Amino acid sequence: MLSRWMSGSSRNLDREYNCTVRLLDDSEYTCTIQRDAKGQYLFDLLCHHLNLLEKDYFGIRFVDPDKQRHWLEFTKSVVKQMRAQPPFTMCFRVKFYPTDPAALKEEITRYLVFLQIKRDLYHGRLLCKTSDAALLAAYILQAEIGDYDPGKHPEGYSSKFQFFPKHSEKLERKIAEIHKSELSGQTPATSELNFLRKAQTLETYGVDPHPCKDVSGNAAFLAFTPFGFVVLQGNKRVHFIKWNEVTKMKFEGKTFYLYVSQKEEKKIVLTYFAPTPEACKHLWKCGIENQAFYKLEKSSQVRTVSSSNLFFKGSRFRYSGRVAKEVMESSAKIKREPPEIHRAGLVPSRSCPSITHGPRLSSVPRTRRRAVHISIMEGLESLRDSAHSTPVRSASHGDAFAAPGRSGRSESSERVAVIADENYSPADSVLPTPVAEHSLELMLLSRQANGAPCSIEEEKESEAGTPAAGEAEEAGGELRALCPGAGGLGAAQAEQVNKFVLSVLRLLLVTVGLLFVLLLLLLILTESDLDTAFFRDIRQTPEFEQFHYQYFCPLRRWFACKVRAVVSLLIDT
Numbered sequence: 001m002l003s004r005w006m007s008g009s010s011r012n013l014d015r016e017y018n019c020t021v022r023l024l025d026d027s028e029y030t031c032t033i034q035r036d037a038k039g040q041y042l043f044d045l046l047c048h049h050l051n052l053l054e055k056d057y058f059g060i061r062f063v064d065p066d067k068q069r070h071w072l073e074f075t076k077s078v079v080k081q082m083r084a085q086p087p088f089t090m091c092f093r094v095k096f097y098p099t100d101p102a103a104l105k106e107e108i109t110r111y112l113v114f115l116q117i118k119r120d121l122y123h124g125r126l127l128c129k130t131s132d133a134a135l136l137a138a139y140i141l142q143a144e145i146g147d148y149d150p151g152k153h154p155e156g157y158s159s160k161f162q163f164f165p166k167h168s169e170k171l172e173r174k175i176a177e178i179h180k181s182e183l184s185g186q187t188p189a190t191s192e193l194n195f196l197r198k199a200q201t202l203e204t205y206g207v208d209p210h211p212c213k214d215v216s217g218n219a220a221f222l223a224f225t226p227f228g229f230v231v232l233q234g235n236k237r238v239h240f241i242k243w244n245e246v247t248k249m250k251f252e253g254k255t256f257y258l259y260v261s262q263k264e265e266k267k268i269v270l271t272y273f274a275p276t277p278e279a280c281k282h283l284w285k286c287g288i289e290n291q292a293f294y295k296l297e298k299s300s301q302v303r304t305v306s307s308s309n310l311f312f313k314g315s316r317f318r319y320s321g322r323v324a325k326e327v328m329e330s331s332a333k334i335k336r337e338p339p340e341i342h343r344a345g346l347v348p349s350r351s352c353p354s355i356t357h358g359p360r361l362s363s364v365p366r367t368r369r370r371a372v373h374i375s376i377m378e379g380l381e382s383l384r385d386s387a388h389s390t391p392v393r394s395a396s397h398g399d400a401f402a403a404p405g406r407s408g409r410s411e412s413s414e415r416v417a418v419i420a421d422e423n424y425s426p427a428d429s430v431l432p433t434p435v436a437e438h439s440l441e442l443m444l445l446s447r448q449a450n451g452a453p454c455s456i457e458e459e460k461e462s463e464a465g466t467p468a469a470g471e472a473e474e475a476g477g478e479l480r481a482l483c484p485g486a487g488g489l490g491a492a493q494a495e496q497v498n499k500f501v502l503s504v505l506r507l508l509l510v511t512v513g514l515l516f517v518l519l520l521l522l523l524i525l526t527e528s529d530l531d532t533a534f535f536r537d538i539r540q541t542p543e544f545e546q547f548h549y550q551y552f553c554p555l556r557r558w559f560a561c562k563v564r565a566v567v568s569l570l571i572d573t
Contacts (some may be wrong), residue, residue: 017079018087021046021060024115029092033078040074046092051339054109056327059095062088068278071095071286075320096293097206099226099324101196105331107189108339114143114192117199120207124165127204134171137163138178139195143188144343148180188343203237204230210283212256212272222256222272222283224290226324229258231270239270243295251284251307252499253277258287281307285317292319299323526552 016032019042023029029049033042039060047055060072064083072081072090082088094116101117104110118140120126121133128136140163145153158176159169183191199205207230209221214233221232229246231239241260248259254277260268274280284307292302299322307315322330525535526548538544 019078020087020089022089022091023050024092024094024112024119035077035079037078038074039072039076039078039081042072042078043074050108050112052108052112053334053336054104054106054327054331056322057094057096057098057109057113059093060090061093061095062090064278066276066278068276068282070282071289073320096290096324097226099294101200102193103328105334106338108341110189110196111192111341111343114195117196117205121163121199122165125204125207125209126199126202128202130171130174132198132202133164133167134174134178136195136198137161137171137175138183139191139198141175141179142183142186143191143195146188147184148176207232208286210274210279210286212274212283214273215271220272224287226294229287231272243291246291249284249287249291249305251280254280256280256283281315284315288317289319289321292323293321294324296323297325299326522552 015035017035019031019033021029021031021042029046031042031045043055043058043060046060047053047058052058061069062072062082063069070081072078078088094113097116098104098113101110101113104113117126121136137158141158141161144161156172156176158172158179163175186194206225207223209223209232212220212222214220218233220238223230223232228240228242230237230241241258245260245262246258247261248257250257251274254274256272256274258270258272260270262268274283288305296302302319302323304316304318307317524530525538525544528535
């Protein structure tokens with residue numbers, strides 16, 4: 001029987017699992033791994049297959065049966081991380097976007113980052129104004145089909161490529177115009193480099209949004225970029241916090257906390273609620289990894305982080321890779337012949353049809369285009385469960401980002417803008433100017449009592465002019481995460497008090513338990529006849545003998561005397 005059990009165990013250990021990894025060009029890499037293979041082994045196989053040396057920017061993403069995304073941890077077993085049944089399916093993606101992608105050492109790395117950002121553009125995560133969108137799409141066109149050739153590229157040829165979720169005929173003509181007149185002669189590598197330089201300047205570069213809700217129940221999307229922490233609400237970037245201002249991140253259940261320390265010792269705690277505890281934990285781990293990668297000077301400074309308070313049981317996590325500065329220093333030492341790059345060209349694509357000759361998706365009837373209005377929240381909700389991405393679609397509030405299929409009032413057939421010419425307002429992209437805590441609270445309470453919206457941006461809007469009623473109402477709702485009003489503020493404070501009381505009770509419970517264990521051990525040492533080697537060694541020490549005769553014995557006699565006095569008193573009564 002023992003031999004049968006050992007043979008069965010060896011078969012389980014030697015079992016091989018098939019893995020399929022979808023690459024950035026939508027090709028697939030298939031391999032087999034052993035049961036105890038670490039994530040680092042699979043990642044190294046992929047990088048060897050791609051001939052990639054600057055590999056620290058990339059990672060492997062997978063989705064569990066509950067449709068929750070995860071990054072594969074390289075220090076743990078692949079099989080133990082995968083909750084699905086084999087064969088396993090994963091995706092090779094950019095995990096840490098380079099701060100300056102044009103400064104990457106090797107062309108193969110720039111090409112892979114180019115493919116990732118092109119996916120971001122198609123899925124709606126990279127938002128920009130119309131002129132920037134046309135230029136980015138023209139760079140993609142030049143990289144994939146080369147110079148414009150009237151014999152090969154008939155009128156309307158750009159409409160056969162899908163660069164964005166939806167776009168208009170006007171934008172397609174602009175893309176073709178730039179491709180014909182401005183990009184002639186550029187090689188694919190040059191076009192990709194120019195594409196990266198332009199994409200890096202956009203505010204949503206590197207955004208991988210996580211759907212959440214603020215304390216008022218408003219939908220929001222949190223993201224980590226090379227430059228800091230970002231919160232998107234509606235069509236606006238309501239918060240942008242640099243990495244050196246983030247002091248702490250933690251989560252408890254579905255609740256995510258971000259602690260911010262600004263200048264003048266202004267401290268802010270931002271609270272958001274994820275759909276599930278697993279989603280909140282994934283958000284927290286992504287934040288820990290991004291902050292360590294972009295903020296720290298060297299990997300030896302990385303510390304294990306706990307997810308909750310001192311007296312609450314929580315998750316512990318430690319980033320295991322190199323930091324950005326170390327990666328750049330290592331890249332500078334690469335000396336080899338540039339590897340050959342096999343570009344995708346016109347290969348059919350499942351999830352990024354920008355490189356296919358497929359139909360244009362802006363097929364909304366002209367009579368209905370005026371009614372089409374897709375906000376950023378609807379776009380995100382529609383693809384939240386995607387196994388590959390959580391896209392941010394362009395919004396249509398105040399024309400900051402025009403909705404796909406949107407048209408003007410006077411030119412309903414032509415002005416179907418995908419992304420409007422206006423960009424983020426700098427006033428909407430930073431945290432409010434620090435003010436005194438008591439004055440801010442009084443202002444919020446008074447506004448709530450008078451029925452006014454609780455929006456710090458109202459002061460700026462009143463100076464610039466009275467906004468439209470709809471815009472004012474939406475602007476007031478977008479910043480309720482920071483100023484929830486009297487009701488929300490009281491509920492948040494009550495929740496914090498309850499957590500503090502629970503923490504204190506847990507501390508008292510642990511303290512009483514330790515004291516009880518020590519008292520039990522003391523009684524065993526002094527009163528019992530157990531003569532084990534452990535107890536004998538303790539009893540023979542001079543310190544214990546001194547304690548026993550000078551302190552414990554007098555205390556025992558005093559306690560026994562008091563007990564006899566109480567017993568005799570009870571008998572007499």
